[in-house]
Amino acid sequence: MTTKAAGRASAESTRAYRNMLLPALIAVTAFGIVPLMGMFALSLTDYNLIKGSSGHFGLDNFFRLWQDRRFVNSVYVLAALSLLGVAFQVVLGTAVAVGLQKIVPKWKFARSLFLAPYAVPHIAVALVWLSIFTPTLSPINAFFDLFGITVPTMLTSQNGAIAAIVIADTWATYPFVMLLILAALNGISDDLDEASALDGASRIQSFFYITLPLLFPALLMVTLFRFIDTLKHFPLIFVMTKGGPGRSTQATNFYGYVQTFQNSNVSYGAAIAVFLFVFAAIVSFYVARLNVRLTNG
Amino acid sequence: MKLTRRGTLSGMAATAAVLAAPMRVRAATGEINVMLFAQPYTQGLRNIAADFEKETGIRANVDVVGQDVFESRINLTFTGGTGEVDVVHVPAIQAQKWREASWIRPVDDYLDALTSRSDLLKGPMDSYLVAGQQWGVPFAAGVGMMAYRKDLLDRVGSGAPDTWADMLAVAKQIHSDDVAAVALRAAPGQGFNMFIFPMFMRAYGGKFFADYVGGDLTPAVNSPENLEALKIYIDLLNNYGPQGVGTFNFPEITASMQNGQVAMTIEGSGVVSLIIDPATSKYADQMGIAVPPGGPAGRSPAIAVHGMGIPASSRNPDGAARFISWATSTETVRKIALNEPFIDFVNGSLARDKDLVTKYGNIQPDLLNVRVAALEQTIGHYRPLLPNWDEIGAAIGENVNGALNGLYSPEDALEAAQDEMEMLASF
Known part of the structure; x- marks a missing residue:
C-alpha cells in the first residue's frame, strides 16, 4: 500500500469512527446538555409555578442559597448521609466481595444472594425499612418485646433518622460495590497471594499489603460512583422520614424538590439542582484525574 | 441476529406506532x-x-x-x-x-x-x-372524628373525652406498656400533622393570622393560645403515645388502632371507618366514636x-x-x-x-350521625384557603414536628414558624 493510500484509509477510518460517535453525541446533547442548559437558564430567572416570572434575569437565586439557613442545613445533612453511607457501603461491599472471592470462592449461589437487595426498587426498600424502624410495626421490636427489652426509636431523633437512612441505603447499594470489587479481584492474579504465602505472609498481611493496594483504583472509582449517587438522595428520605424529624433529614436534593413542587419556587429549585450538578462535576473531575495519576504510577 | 432494511423499517414503524398511540387515543372524540x-x-x-x-x-x-x-x-x-x-x-x-x-x-x-x-x-x-x-x-x-376503645375508657369510668384536657386526664389513667393511650398524626406536612394540630389551636383560641376572615393576614402563630395548644399536643403524644409516635402518619395510626396497640385517636372519617370496621379491625366491637375534643374556645373538627x-x-x-x-x-x-x-x-x-x-x-350504629355532628361544627377555613398554604402549612408543620421530637422547645418552634410566615408574606 502506498503512503497516500494508507493516509486515505486512515482518514476514512477516522471519519467512520466519528460517524459512529454521532448517535451518542446527539443523544447526549439532546438528553443531557440541552436540559442542563435549560435548567441553568431557569435558575437565572425568578419563575414561580403560581406567579409566573417578572422577566428578571440574574444570579439572585445563587446568592440566596448562601443566606438560606434551610439550604445550608440541607448541605450538612447531605454531607452526613453521603459520607457515612459511602463509607459503610464501600467497607461492607469490599468485605463481602473479598469473602466471596477468597474465602468461599465455590459458593457461586452466594453472589446472587448478596446481590438481591440491589434489584429491589428504592421505594420498596424504603417501605421495608420504614416498617422495621416503626416500633408498632417492627418485627424486631416485637421480638425484643417478648423479653421485655425496648428497642430505641430511631426515626424520632436527628442522629437516629440519619442512621436509619444510612442503614437502608447501605443495605440496598452495597451489592453495587461488591460487584465492582469482585470484578477487580478477578483481575488480580492468584500467583501474588501464593508468592506472598511462600514468603511467610499471613492471609491478612497479604490482603492489606498486596490485594488492597491493587484494588485501590477500583475502590476509588466505586467510591466516586457511590458518592455521586448519594447526592441524589431522595426516595428513602421521602418515604421514611419526609425530611423529619423537623427538617433534620432534608438533604439538598430533597430540599430542591420541596422548593420546586411544594413551594412552587421552580427557579430556586433549579438553582439548587445546578449547585448539585456543579459540585458533582468538580468531584468527578478531580477523582478522575487522581485515578489517571494512580493508574499511570 | 441479522438486521435487514425491512426489519429495521418495521421496527421503526412499530416504535412510532407505540409512541403515537397515546396521542391517537387522546385525539379521538x-x-x-x-x-x-x-x-x-x-x-x-x-x-x-x-x-x-x-x-x-x-x-x-x-x-x-x-x-x-x-x-x-x-x-x-x-x-x-x-x-x-x-x-x-x-x-x-x-x-x-x-x-x-x-x-x-x-x-x-x-x-x-x-x-x-x-x-x-x-x-x-x-x-x-x-x-x-x-x-x-x-x-x-373527610371530617375529624374520634375513635376510642370503650372497654379501656369504661374501666376508668370515662366516656369519650369532651376536651383536650379531659383527654390528657384519661390518657394518664389508661396508658400502659401494652396499650398506649393516644396516637395522632405527627409526620410533618400540611396534610399530615397540620390536619390535626389546628384542632388543638382552635380549641384554645389560637389562629394562624390576626384576622383571616377580615383580611388581616399578619402572622399570629406565636400566640400564647397556640403555645398552650402545642404543649398539650406534645404532652399527649410524648408521654402517652406509642413508641415512635413522633413520625406517625395515618397508616401507622390505622394499623396500631386496628391491632389494639392504641386506645384513642382523632382521624379523618375515612380512616375512622376502617378503624371501627369488623372486617379490618381486631377490636371493632370495643370501638366507640365521637366528635373530636374541644377546649376553652370551642371545638373545630378538621375538615x-x-x-x-x-x-x-x-x-x-x-x-x-x-x-x-x-x-x-x-x-x-x-x-x-x-x-x-x-x-x-x-x-x-x-x-x-x-x-x-x-x-x-x-x-357502628352512630357512624353516620357522628360524622354529620362533626361536619356541622367545622369551619370552611379550618386550614386557611390561601394560594401559598402548602408552603406556610409545611413550615408550621415542620416546626411543630421538631418541637414534638425534642429538636426545639415549643416556644422556639412557634417563633421559628412565625418568622418563616413573615418571610413568606414578604415574598
Whole structure:
C-alpha cells in the first residue's frame, strides 16, 4: 500500500469512527446538555409555578442559597448521609466481595444472594425499612418485646433518622460495590497471594499489603460512583422520614424538590439542582484525574 | 441476529406506532382522561367508570395514583399545558393555588346541568367558591372524628373525652406498656400533622393570622393560645403515645388502632371507618366514636374537602363536565358508598338512604350521625384557603414536628414558624 493510500484509509477510518460517535453525541446533547442548559437558564430567572416570572434575569437565586439557613442545613445533612453511607457501603461491599472471592470462592449461589437487595426498587426498600424502624410495626421490636427489652426509636431523633437512612441505603447499594470489587479481584492474579504465602505472609498481611493496594483504583472509582449517587438522595428520605424529624433529614436534593413542587419556587429549585450538578462535576473531575495519576504510577 | 432494511423499517414503524398511540387515543372524540388520587371514592369510581360510557357514549380513562405521585404529575401536566387531562382531582385546599396559576377553569357554566346539584351540601360546595366563581364540584368531605376503645375508657369510668384536657386526664389513667393511650398524626406536612394540630389551636383560641376572615393576614402563630395548644399536643403524644409516635402518619395510626396497640385517636372519617370496621379491625366491637375534643374556645373538627375540576388546558371540557355531573350524582355516589368503605359523601340525602344506613349501621350504629355532628361544627377555613398554604402549612408543620421530637422547645418552634410566615408574606 502506498503512503497516500494508507493516509486515505486512515482518514476514512477516522471519519467512520466519528460517524459512529454521532448517535451518542446527539443523544447526549439532546438528553443531557440541552436540559442542563435549560435548567441553568431557569435558575437565572425568578419563575414561580403560581406567579409566573417578572422577566428578571440574574444570579439572585445563587446568592440566596448562601443566606438560606434551610439550604445550608440541607448541605450538612447531605454531607452526613453521603459520607457515612459511602463509607459503610464501600467497607461492607469490599468485605463481602473479598469473602466471596477468597474465602468461599465455590459458593457461586452466594453472589446472587448478596446481590438481591440491589434489584429491589428504592421505594420498596424504603417501605421495608420504614416498617422495621416503626416500633408498632417492627418485627424486631416485637421480638425484643417478648423479653421485655425496648428497642430505641430511631426515626424520632436527628442522629437516629440519619442512621436509619444510612442503614437502608447501605443495605440496598452495597451489592453495587461488591460487584465492582469482585470484578477487580478477578483481575488480580492468584500467583501474588501464593508468592506472598511462600514468603511467610499471613492471609491478612497479604490482603492489606498486596490485594488492597491493587484494588485501590477500583475502590476509588466505586467510591466516586457511590458518592455521586448519594447526592441524589431522595426516595428513602421521602418515604421514611419526609425530611423529619423537623427538617433534620432534608438533604439538598430533597430540599430542591420541596422548593420546586411544594413551594412552587421552580427557579430556586433549579438553582439548587445546578449547585448539585456543579459540585458533582468538580468531584468527578478531580477523582478522575487522581485515578489517571494512580493508574499511570 | 441479522438486521435487514425491512426489519429495521418495521421496527421503526412499530416504535412510532407505540409512541403515537397515546396521542391517537387522546385525539379521538368522545373520550376523556380523568386523573385522581387514591381514596375509597376514587377507587370505587374507577371500578364503575364503564357505566359512564354506557350512559353517555363517552369513554372515561380514569387514572388513580398515589397522592404524592399525583401532586408531582399534576404540576408537570399543568405547567406543560399538554391538555392530556380533562377532569382532575381538586382538594379544596389547592383550589386557590390552582386558580391563581390559571391551571383550572371555572365550572359555573356547567352547574345548572349537574345531575344532583340540589343534593350537594352547601358547605363543601362553597369550599370551591373563590372570588365569586365555582372552581370545582365536591365529592367527599373527610371530617375529624374520634375513635376510642370503650372497654379501656369504661374501666376508668370515662366516656369519650369532651376536651383536650379531659383527654390528657384519661390518657394518664389508661396508658400502659401494652396499650398506649393516644396516637395522632405527627409526620410533618400540611396534610399530615397540620390536619390535626389546628384542632388543638382552635380549641384554645389560637389562629394562624390576626384576622383571616377580615383580611388581616399578619402572622399570629406565636400566640400564647397556640403555645398552650402545642404543649398539650406534645404532652399527649410524648408521654402517652406509642413508641415512635413522633413520625406517625395515618397508616401507622390505622394499623396500631386496628391491632389494639392504641386506645384513642382523632382521624379523618375515612380512616375512622376502617378503624371501627369488623372486617379490618381486631377490636371493632370495643370501638366507640365521637366528635373530636374541644377546649376553652370551642371545638373545630378538621375538615378536608375533595372534588373534581376541569383543567384550563382540557380539550374536552364539555365531556369533562358530563363526567363530573355523573360522578357526583347521588345515584353514582350511592353505588360507590355501597361498594366501598366510603362514608365521606356530600350528597345530603344519602345520610338517610336505607341501604347505606344499614351497611354503616352494622359497622357502628352512630357512624353516620357522628360524622354529620362533626361536619356541622367545622369551619370552611379550618386550614386557611390561601394560594401559598402548602408552603406556610409545611413550615408550621415542620416546626411543630421538631418541637414534638425534642429538636426545639415549643416556644422556639412557634417563633421559628412565625418568622418563616413573615418571610413568606414578604415574598
